[in-house]
Amino acid sequence: MIDKSRPAPIGRVVATELKPATPHQFHFWTAVETSIGIGAIVKVEEGVGRVVYGVVTDGFAYSDLQTPLHDVVGAEGDPVRAAESPTVRQEIRLWTAAVLRQVPEEPLQPVPLARVFVATDADVAQALRMDTYLTGAQPTGIPVGLYTSGGLEAPVYLDADFLLGPEAAHLNLSGVSGLATKTSAVEFLLASIFEHFPKHKGRVAAVCFNVKGPDLCFLDQPGALTDEDLRRYERLGVAPRPFERVRYFAPYKGDGVNLNTLRTHPDLVSDVEPLVWGLAEVLDFAEVLLNRDDIDAKADAFIDFLADRVLNREFDDPLAGRHRVETFADLDRLFRSIFDALELSGRGDMWRTHHVATIRKVRNRLSNVSTRCKGLVTDDGPASDLPWGRFEDRAVYVVDIANVDPLGQDLVFARVVSRLREGLERRELGVDAVVVFVDELNKYAPADGPDTYVKKMLLDISERGRYLGLVLFGAEQFRSQVHRRVVGNAGSQIYGRMDMDELATPAYQVLSPATKIKLATLPVGELMVRHPHFTQPIFVRFPRPPVLRGRDGVERFAPAADLPFAEAVARQLWRLDRAVRPNTVRDLVDGRDEQDVRRALAETRRRRPDDVLAYFRKVLGSRVAPDAARERAAVPPLGAITDEPY
Amino acid sequence: MARAWIEALLAAGVTPATFVPDASQGRFDQEPVERAAADVLEDAELATHAVSGAAGPPPAAFLDGIQQWRVVGYDGVVPIVRAYVAAAVRRRGVDKRLRTALEAAREFAVAPLAALGGEQRAALEAHIDVVDLPDLAPSQPGPVLEAARRAVDGARQTLERALAERALRLLGEREWLIVDGLLSVSGKLAAHPRALGVIKSFGTQFFEGEALRRALTLAMGQRTSVFRARGGHARNDVYSWYLRLWPWEGNDLLYGLLRIEARAAEETIAAAGGVSSWLLGERAPVSTPDARWDRLLYPIHDVETYLRSRAPRDFLPASGSRLPRTGT
Ligand SMILES: Nc1ncnc2c1ncn2[C@@H]1O[C@H](COP(=O)(O)OP(=O)(O)OP(=O)(O)O)[C@@H](O)[C@H]1O
Ligand SMILES: [Mg+2]
Numbered sequence: 001m002i003d004k005s006r007p008a009p010i011g012r013v014v015a016t017e018l019k020p021a022t023p024h025q026f027h028f029w030t031a032v033e034t035s036i037g038i039g040a041i042v043k044v045e046e047g048v049g050r051v052v053y054g055v056v057t058d059g060f061a062y063s064d065l066q067t068p069l070h071d072v073v074g075a076e077g078d079p080v081r082a083a084e085s086p087t088v089r090q091e092i093r094l095w096t097a098a099v100l101r102q103v104p105e106e107p108l109q110p111v112p113l114a115r116v117f118v119a120t121d122a123d124v125a126q127a128l129r130m131d132t133y134l135t136g137a138q139p140t141g142i143p144v145g146l147y148t149s150g151g152l153e154a155p156v157y158l159d160a161d162f163l164l165g166p167e168a169a170h171l172n173l174s175g176v177s178g179l180a181t182k183t184s185a186v187e188f189l190l191a192s193i194f195e196h197f198p199k200h201k202g203r204v205a206a207v208c209f210n211v212k213g214p215d216l217c218f219l220d221q222p223g224a225l226t227d228e229d230l231r232r233y234e235r236l237g238v239a240p241r242p243f244e245r246v247r248y249f250a251p252y253k254g255d256g257v258n259l260n261t262l263r264t265h266p267d268l269v270s271d272v273e274p275l276v277w278g279l280a281e282v283l284d285f286a287e288v289l290l291n292r293d294d295i296d297a298k299a300d301a302f303i304d305f306l307a308d309r310v311l312n313r314e315f316d317d318p319l320a321g322r323h324r325v326e327t328f329a330d331l332d333r334l335f336r337s338i339f340d341a342l343e344l345s346g347r348g349d350m351w352r353t354h355h356v357a358t359i360r361k362v363r364n365r366l367s368n369v370s371t372r373c374k375g376l377v378t379d380d381g382p383a384s385d386l387p388w389g390r391f392e393d394r395a396v397y398v399v400d401i402a403n404v405d406p407l408g409q410d411l412v413f414a415r416v417v418s419r420l421r422e423g424l425e426r427r428e429l430g431v432d433a434v435v436v437f438v439d440e441l442n443k444y445a446p447a448d449g450p451d452t453y454v455k456k457m458l459l460d461i462s463e464r465g466r467y468l469g470l471v472l473f474g475a476e477q478f479r480s481q482v483h484r485r486v487v488g489n490a491g492s493q494i495y496g497r498m499d500m501d502e503l504a505t506p507a508y509q510v511l512s513p514a515t516k517i518k519l520a521t522l523p524v525g526e527l528m529v530r531h532p533h534f535t536q537p538i539f540v541r542f543p544r545p546p547v548l549r550g551r552d553g554v555e556r557f558a559p560a561a562d563l564p565f566a567e568a569v570a571r572q573l574w575r576l577d578r579a580v581r582p583n584t585v586r587d588l589v590d591g592r593d594e595q596d597v598r599r600a601l602a603e604t605r606r607r608r609p610d611d612v613l614a615y616f617r618k619v620l621g622s623r624v625a626p627d628a629a630r631e632r633a634a635v636p637p638l639g640a641i642t643d644e645p646y
Numbered sequence: 647m648a649r650a651w652i653e654a655l656l657a658a659g660v661t662p663a664t665f666v667p668d669a670s671q672g673r674f675d676q677e678p679v680e681r682a683a684a685d686v687l688e689d690a691e692l693a694t695h696a697v698s699g700a701a702g703p704p705p706a707a708f709l710d711g712i713q714q715w716r717v718v719g720y721d722g723v724v725p726i727v728r729a730y731v732a733a734a735v736r737r738r739g740v741d742k743r744l745r746t747a748l749e750a751a752r753e754f755a756v757a758p759l760a761a762l763g764g765e766q767r768a769a770l771e772a773h774i775d776v777v778d779l780p781d782l783a784p785s786q787p788g789p790v791l792e793a794a795r796r797a798v799d800g801a802r803q804t805l806e807r808a809l810a811e812r813a814l815r816l817l818g819e820r821e822w823l824i825v826d827g828l829l830s831v832s833g834k835l836a837a838h839p840r841a842l843g844v845i846k847s848f849g850t851q852f853f854e855g856e857a858l859r860r861a862l863t864l865a866m867g868q869r870t871s872v873f874r875a876r877g878g879h880a881r882n883d884v885y886s887w888y889l890r891l892w893p894w895e896g897n898d899l900l901y902g903l904l905r906i907e908a909r910a911a912e913e914t915i916a917a918a919g920g921v922s923s924w925l926l927g928e929r930a931p932v933s934t935p936d937a938r939w940d941r942l943l944y945p946i947h948d949v950e951t952y953l954r955s956r957a958p959r960d961f962l963p964a965s966g967s968r969l970p971r972t973g974t
Contacts, residue, residue, distance in 0.1 A: 064951070066935045074930030085930035086703045087944050088742040090951070 010034060011095070011116035013044055024099045026054060026111035029092055032061075035118065035150020038518045039528075039539035042097060043123045046114030050104070053119065053127030054097030054111070055536045057512040063089035096512070098536045100127040124154035129533040133159040142196045143236040144189060144494075144529055145540025155236050156540045158492060160198055162532045164433050168491030169466030172441075174479035179524055180496025182475040183215055186437055187545035189473075192238045193435065194394045202432030203393035207386075207416065210400040211409075211440050214262040218553035219396055220246040220271075222546065229543035242547045245395035249275040249386060251376035251404060251412075256598045257568035260375055261400040262550075265557035270575055275399065276384045276602065277377055279328050281415065282369055283307040288407075288414045288453045298358045299365075305354065306362075310334065319351065328370045328377070329595075335363045373408035378598065384605070388419055391430035406452075413444075413454040417461060417470075424468040433469035436461060441476035445483045455483060462489035480505040495519055495528040495537075511537070565594060569601055576605065577612035588617060596620060651755065651773030652718050652728070658769035660719035660726060666961070667717070667791055684852035687885065688871035688915050692857040695919065697867050697889070703924040704840075705818055707737040707747060710826040710949035711806040713798050714961035715756070717791070721766045725787045727756040727794045729777075730961060731802040732953045735813040735823070736945065744948050747816060750809050751956070752801065756794045758782045777801065807832045814838050826946045829884050829907035830875065836882035836909065842921065843884070843907035846941035848900055850875075852886075862899050864890040869922045872915045875907070883910040889922050891929050892940050902940040 011030035015021040026044070030036055036056060044052040065071055075082035099111065103126070117123075124147055125131050134141045134157060141157030162168040171189070173182040190206050197204045210216040222242045225233075233240040250261035250272050258264075263272050286303040306325075309315065315323045320337040324330065338351050338359065349356045370377050386397060399416060401409045417436065423429030438444060438458065445458045461472045462485060474490070476482050480502060487493075498519040502508075508516060515537065519528060525544070528537045548556070563571060570585035589597050600619040609615035656662055686692050711733035718728045732751035736744040758779040759767055770776055779793045806825075811834045813823050822840040829835050829843030852875060853861050861870050870888040884907040892902030906925065908914045925943075933939045933947035 065931070070932050070934045074932040081930065084702070084927070086742060086924075086927055087738060087744065087931060087948070089931050089944075090948060 007117050007120075009115035009117055010036060011042070013111060013113045013116060014094075015110075015113055021111040021113060023102070023108045023110055025096065026052070026099070027094055027096050028116045029094050030116070032091060032093055034093060035152075036093075036095060037149065038514045040149040041100065041119040041124055041127050041147065041538075043117045043119050043127070044111055044114050045117060046112055050102065050109070050112055051126075052102050052111045053100040053123060055100055055127075055538065056095050057098045057536070058096040058514040060094040060096075061091060062094075063091040065089055098512075100535050101129060118150065118152060119154070120152075121154040124156070128156065128531075128538065130157050130159075132533070133157070133161070138198060138200050140198050140201075142189070143192050143238055145527060145542035146232055146235060147538060148541050153235070153541075156529065156538060158529075158531050159533055160193075160196070160201060162491050164193070164197070164201070164204070164435070164471050165466035165469055167466075168532050169471045170462055170490040171471075171473045171492045171494065172479065172482075172487050172490035173473070173475040173494040173496070174477065174498070174502075175496030175522075176499050177477055179522075180477075180498070181524055181527070181542075182494075182496055183439060184545045184549075185494055185496065185527060185542060186473050186475065187216075187219070187547055188238075188542050190396065190435065190437075191241070191243070191546050192236070194243070195238050197394075197433075203391075203430070204433045204435070205391045205393065205395045205397065205431040206435040206437060207397045207399065207420065208437040209413070209416075209439070210261075210398055210402050211438070211444075212550075213402055214550035214554045215402075215439065216398050216437075217248070217261065217263040217400065217550055218268075218548035218557070219243045219398060221548035221553060221557075223544060223548045223552070225544055225546070232541065232543035233546075236543075240543070240546045243396050245392055246271075246398060247387075247395065248272040248398045248400060250400040251275045251373075251408070253562065254374045255562070255565060255568070256375060256378065256594070257565060257572065257601070258562045260403050262402075262554055262559045263400070263557070264559040266560055268557050269560065272400075274384045274605075275376065275386075275412070277411075277415070278383045279326065279331060279366075279377075280307075280311055281383050281385070282366070282377055282411065283311060285411060285414045285418070285453075288410050296358075296361070298355065299362050302354045302358050302362050305352075306331070317352070319345065328366065331366065332363070335359065369407065369411070372405045373411065376404060376408045376411065378602065384602065386416065386419070387430075388423060389428055389430055391423070391434070393431060409444075410453040413438075413457050417457040421460070421465075421468060421470055424470055433471060435471045435473055437473045437475075439475045441474045441482045441486060442478055445474070445486045447481050447483050458486050459483065462486045466491075478502050480507050491532050493530040495522075495530075496526075497522040497524070565597075566590065569597060572601060573604065573612055573616060576608060580613050584613065585616075588620065592620065649728075651770065654769040654773050655719050655726065655766065658766045659763070660721050660766055660769075663717050663719050663725075665717040665725075667715070667795070680850055682850045682852050683876040684873040684886075685876065686857075686871050686873045688873075688887075688918070691871075692853060692860055692873065693871045694860055694864055694868045695871070697869050697919060697922040697926055699923070699926075701920065701923040701927060703738075703822075703927055705738065705821040706824055706945070707735050707813060707817065707821060708744070708824050708826075708943070708945040708949050709733065709735045709806065709810050709813060710946050710953070711802045711809075712950060712953045712957065713802040714957060715794065715798050716961055717787075720787075721757075721762050723787065724758060724761045725790055725794070726762075726770065727791075727798075728961075729754055729756050729794075729798045729801065730957055731798060731805050732957060733802070733806045733809045734949050734953055735809060735816075736949045736952060737821075738945060744945055744952075746952060748809055748813055749953075749956075750805055752805060753958070754801070756797050758790060758793075803831060807835070810835050810841075814841065824943070824945070826949075830882045833882050836884050836907075839909055839911070839913065841909065842925075844925075844943060844946070845905040845907065846903075846938060848903070848905070861888050862903070863894075864888055864903065866890050866893040866902065867926060869918065872918045874910060884908065885910050885914040885918075887918055887922070889925060891926060897940075900941075904941055 011028040013021060013026050013028045019027050038056055040056045042054050140160040142160050142163060143155055144158050145156055146153045147156045173185060175182055208216050220242050225240055230240055248263055250259045252274055253260045259272055261272055310325050312326055319341040323334045325334055401412050420434050444454045461470050465471060479487055500520050503516045526541050528539050530537045566586045566589045569589055570582040573585055574580045600616055603619050604616045713731045715727050715729035717725045719726045730753045734749035735747045737747045738744050754775045754777055755770055756777045777797045782793055810825055810832060817823055824842045824844060829841060835841045868890055872885050872887045875884055875886045886905055886907050889904045889906055890902055894901040928943045931944045933942045933944045936942050936947055
């Protein structure tokens with residue numbers, strides 16, 4: 001704890017013609033033994049009047065030795081004797097500090113050649129301009145970590161208005177794998193946000209895309225915390241508890257019944273909900289299918305035609321005949337009828353103003369989706385989706401796409417982010433702000449590489465999200481290799497342990513060599529934070545996240561092996577109704593077409609009837625009725641990624 | 647240089663001046679050149695002894711002084727000098743760092759009072775402690791400045807002596823006091839069992855012929871026999887010997903040569919070898935960039951640096967040119 005009782009100066013500002021004090025930088029010396037280090041916050045004060053706060057960015061030690069040769073001469077070339085010399089030379093600890101804040105701010109003047117003190121709690125708040133948002137009628141501070149220096153520590157807060165909009169928004173985290181604690185920092189910060197999100201800003205939720213193994217699969221389970229962690233939680237005013245409301249969504253595997261996630265341990269799998277979309281959902285995002293390689297207005301028009309005129313309607317065509325298209329299989333039947341009819345009639349290459357080549361192309365793309373994203377896209381049956389419109393306050397929605405094909409990931413990002421945006425725009429999502437966490441931006445928003453839909457979505461959030469309350473928390477190993485408008489729009493940045501080569505790139509030129517060294521050797525649990533209110537980067541420590549680490553999670557809750565088809569169906573029905581007997585289900589399913597079974601299962605899950613087994617049996621016998629024709633909620637098109645400056 | 651007394655002088659009609667004589671910055675390092683007697687005590691005649699390898703030193707404190715002066719005005723042709731002398735004792739801790747234990751400083755004016763006009767003299771005496779230069783024949787400034795130099799030198803020595811005597815009372819049981827310069831200037835210093843004078847100038851000639859040759863051509867790490875230094879300017883009897891810190895061949899005869907003074911007592915003869923051994927150890931760290939680094943022990947250099955850093959800044963020669971000033 002910082003003791004305010006008897007402040008004694010720890011140093012003094014010095015200035016020479018070569019190293020003058022300026023309004024933005026100054027130098028000071030301290031005793032050789034000092035608690036000051038790189039990143040320490042200091043206060044310069046002499047009498048009343050001007051007070052300057054600074055952060056130490058560099059340190060120098062030297063003695064009165066004029067040239068190294070003289071040391072050799074004195075020791076007669078023998079290092080052992082050098083250590084034995086009876087007097088140690090006069091030496092200095094000289095520090096360079098960057099100005100964080102001057103009080104008064106006007107007129108802006110060089111730092112006075114005055115006494116230097118270590119900063120107290122109150123000084124840290126002043127220095128980082130936190131006083132402007134920690135006090136007042138509606139404080140907006142979100143604890144991010146503890147500033148620690150020489151046994152003294154003070155909580156550091158981010159301003160919710162600048163972290164989560166509307167003033168600024170988005171957070172970018174970078175640092176090397178395993179040591180930078182990027183994922184951990186996001187988990188802690190989400191806990192902190194949920195606890196400290198200001199009342200007047202309303203309801204908040206998080207949507208986390210799990211893109212790496214079991215990373216985010218155990219957010220509802222407590223993690224191991226040390227006493228030191230608990231002390232930090234206490235000091236930061238955050239409860240060391242896992243998230244209370246977490247919902248997991250994962251597509252099926254190729255078999256359509258086993259979930260494609262690592263959260264399949266029998267104790268936990270029950271709260272993983274399948275993420276399954278049908279033809280309608282896919283057609284809404286036709287752009288995703290087409291934008292990968294080409295932009296084709298004709299294909300677009302044809303997809304629009306399918307969505308508006310064919311899907312879920314009685315469609316009667318003089319050439320192709322009567323069709324009701326609800327599924328991919330139905331659609332393929334229509335396509336085949338069209339091709340056959342065109343061939344038979346010899347009436348050329350056009351069908352209803354659409355060229356046969358365009359039709360073939362769209363057919364290829366769609367069948368591509370249904371094969372590559374089997375498990376996410378069902379060929380039949382109803383969809384199962386995030387609870388649009390019913391998002392809960394302080395809830396985390398984990399969407400597990402770690403093992404999904406890139407095309408499927410594109411589709412999930414596109415659909416989830418678009419729906420979030422629409423929901424927030426129309427204020428009908430259920431919450432006022434959503435944090436979207438996307439890890440591995442090096443993969444999803446690389447500086448170069450193809451313009452995937454994921455990248456477009458990330459750019460869209462980055463550039464337009466803050467007015468809507470749609471906030472991106474993105475993490476990556478190499479910030480310099482992420483699209484510059486994605487990182488550039490992040491109002492706040494967190495750096496964990498950094499790679500030296502990365503630090504050598506031009507983006508880090510503003511950091512002093514000492515700060516870079518500190519970043520390259522940063523211990524686990526310490527972060528460098530940049531935030532609009534802080535004029536200089538600040539180092540903070542944070543506790544381990546309050547949740548079970550992914551890799552500990554898969555050890556404690558080992559994923560279950562995939563079940564045989566009939567078994568998996570039985571298990572899912574049993575989850576709806578504990579009275580369901582596996583043997584009965586096995587007998588029912590035996591010999592039936594798997595597609596029919598999946599459809600019946602999905603329908604049963606959707607309806608949640610009182611008598612699960614009876615309903616399932618009934619549906620299995622008949623064809624499932626589709627939803628009534630619905631409004632098409634197509635994505636507003638996004639502009640192509642351009643190089644316009646942000 | 648907004649000193650009240652200088653303002654008062656100027657008001658009394660003294661012509662302002664800023665003249666920093668060449669010899670005024672350092673202390674005057676030349677011993678008065680004279681012959682002195684020496685009785686060799688350790689051997690039958692002055693011999694050389696190899697000093698055993700550099701030993702770790704006992705606890706020690708170091709004393710040095712500085713002096714600075716400049717002409718601040720002329721009453722007619724009579725210079726008025728402003729002077730500053732200071733001395734300090736810095737003690738070496740177990741961490742091998744030096745810390746100030748004692749220090750004293752004095753600022754004063756020097757002038758031949760009788761030669762000043764009445765008003766000017768009154769203005770001077772009213773504002774500052776003045777050291778008079780009596781009995782000076784009226785002359786050009788040269789001889790007055792030489793007399794002023796001696797007066798400042800004397801004031802520095804007096805300050806050093808007083809400080810040294812205070813330091814002796816503070817010394818720990820095994821602690822030594824090492825003084826830059828003659829030990830024989832003070833009876834108390836000269837009588838103390840653990841006080842050493844380290845002399846790095848050779849104005850006094852104790853030997854001649856073969857003995858002189860031996861003394862001045864010591865090889866590195868050698869010392870002479872202990873001898874009694876008698877007469878000359880020495881006011882108190884001390885024992886003494888020469889010690890070579892660095893090889894002089896290829897440099898100069900006096901390069902790395904020290905003369906050590908210690909108490910005139912039997913024990914000094916027995917201790918000379920041991921003392922020389924740890925003094926040899928004081929070669930490192932070398933006290934560059936001082937030009938006298940071959941003979942200037944680093945701790946003494948450190949005391950001097952300390953004193954200079956505390957001295958008034960306006961004694962230093964102005965960095966600008968001496969061209970006539972323009973404007974107001
Ligand atoms: N505050 C903390 N103090 C100490 N250790 C921590 C802290 N936070 C996280 N850790 C540990 O650091 C390790 C790495 O954390 P994390 O997985 O968050 O890193 P990452 O940067 O996301 O790595 P990757 O790039 O591989 O995803 C974990 O073992 C975690 O337990
Ligand atoms: Mg991670």
